[in-house]
Amino acid sequence: MKRSFAALMKLYPPGYRALFADEMAAVFEEACRDHRAQGQLAYILYLLTEFAGLIKGAVLARSLGVWQNRAVRLTIPFVAGTLISVAFLPPLLAARRFLTVANSHLNSQDDTLKLLVLATASIIVIAGCSVAFVLNLRSIARRIEHPSKT
Numbered sequence: 001m002k003r004s005f006a007a008l009m010k011l012y013p014p015g016y017r018a019l020f021a022d023e024m025a026a027v028f029e030e031a032c033r034d035h036r037a038q039g040q041l042a043y044i045l046y047l048l049t050e051f052a053g054l055i056k057g058a059v060l061a062r063s064l065g066v067w068q069n070r071a072v073r074l075t076i077p078f079v080a081g082t083l084i085s086v087a088f089l090p091p092l093l094a095a096r097r098f099l100t101v102a103n104s105h106l107n108s109q110d111d112t113l114k115l116l117v118l119a120t121a122s123i124i125v126i127a128g129c130s131v132a133f134v135l136n137l138r139s140i141a142r143r144i145e146h147p148s149k150t
Contacts, residue, residue: 001032008051011058
């Protein structure tokens with residue numbers, strides 16, 4: 001199990017391993033002894049959950065480096081907002097067809113299309129700003145909770 005644990009620890013970034021690998025290995029070995037004493041099933045369940053947690057932790061530790069990049073932090077919320085907005089696009093297109101048929105004497109097709117493009121662009125901007133706002137609030141909350149880390 002030590003070799004499997006060591007192999008999974010290689011998934012973590014080098015800086016993270018340098019800081020935490022020894023302590024994590026010690027805790028892992030102690031927990032293995034405790035769970036072995038509880039029986040075979042408890043030991044196997046522990047290993048499965050621990051290895052899954054190591055993989056998840058490695059992914060999070062690696063992605064943290066990506067989130068440190070300011071350009072990514074600013075771009076991803078707007079991409080997420082755009083994807084959210086795409087969910088609203090089919091109803092808007094259906095409304096366009098309905099409006100052009102039902103109100104053909106009030107609006108030209110060009111006017112309706114301009115209105116729908118404006119509405120779609122507004123939804124994209126609002127959704128992107130909303131996601132960015134939530135992410136910024138989370139960042140501010142982390143700074144308040146841990147002022148020494150800023």
